Amino acid sequence: MTNEKMEQRLAAALEKTASNDANGVLSRCEERKGTVIPMTTKKTTKRKWTSLIAACLAVMLLGGGLFYQRANAVASVVSLDVNPSIELKVNRSEKVLVCTPLNEDAKAILADMSNGADLKGAKLDVAVNAIVGSLVRNGYLDSISSAIMISVEDKDTARAEKLQRELTSTVDGVLQTSESRASVLTQTLTQDAVLEQRARENSISTGKAALVNRVLALNATLKFDALAKLSVEELKDLAEAGAPAMPIGMDAARTAAEEYAGTTAVDSVTAEVDPELDESPAYYEVELHTAWGEFEYLVDAYTGKVLSGQKDLLAAVSASNETTKPSGQKPAPSGTVQDIGYTKAKSIALNHAGLSENQAYDMDIELDDEDEKLVYEVEFKSGNIEYDYEIDAASGTILKHKAELDD
16 A cells, blocks of 8 residues: 555544544654554553552541541649659550659659559559559558649640549549548649749649648748658648648647657657648647557647657656566666567456457557556457456556447
């Protein structure tokens, strides 16, 4: 077929399909006469799959990055304060990102949890359960006047209030199980850069710092730094009393009681201190635990004056031993105390009541000073009867006893 005939046929075909461009097509054919045009098959399938895989990977990486960012973003800051102050940062799923002890007491509480590191990744309620359990075991929530404060800081008010309710329930559950009588205080906070700075400077949580500010609002003459050293229990009582002055603090109250009792040089003496700052007059109740009994002292919360308690305890105990010493007995060596002890006092009372130890319950034994004589007060119940005994600590003589129906 000649070129002329080919052009004629092409022209006829083009007239049926795209007649307006016939001349352009013919001219292009004319230009390509005698030119070999190689025909290749495009490999579009591989390119399409490559592009699709790349797009999927991009989506996965972007989604994974967003998930990682969200999982590690701090949504809420929860603090638990007694005197130990502990801060937990959690994500939106209520999982702990970091647990930080804010003072030395807190480090002792978290000692068996790798200083808080073991709680990373735990659900918040599980972590709080463990921390409160440690506070109970270490004696911070023993007394009826003790308190633990839960603070939740979150931009989302609804979420903060939800967390507050959940944590209050968790803490209440631990306290009830351990038969602790401590009270639970709660508060929600919004972010406050100034408050956070004050908290960091004083090694306390923002929650405790907020409580300090409440006290300062009642009495601006008080100092933030001094108030920050008080326990939550003291701050709560102080706020309820209107913050009339700066209390001496629990450590100073213990020192005042020991100096009054004359036991500062006795290493074996331990003490429990309960603030009663909402009473009038305000005072600290200090209970000294000694080798020869327990002794209670009341110390004025603002002056440090001892309001009640046995003065010069060692001398009083020695004098009591001398007056009850059998004829011919040599005096006890200086600084030692002779008494029958708790076990013997309990045995004397049970024998007199005609009961065995497993028949008695709610046993309570205290060594008190009465009319310059040390006396064991033994109380217990058996069935529906309550027994009370007073037993001479030196001789074991039953001084008083009674048994009455328990209402």
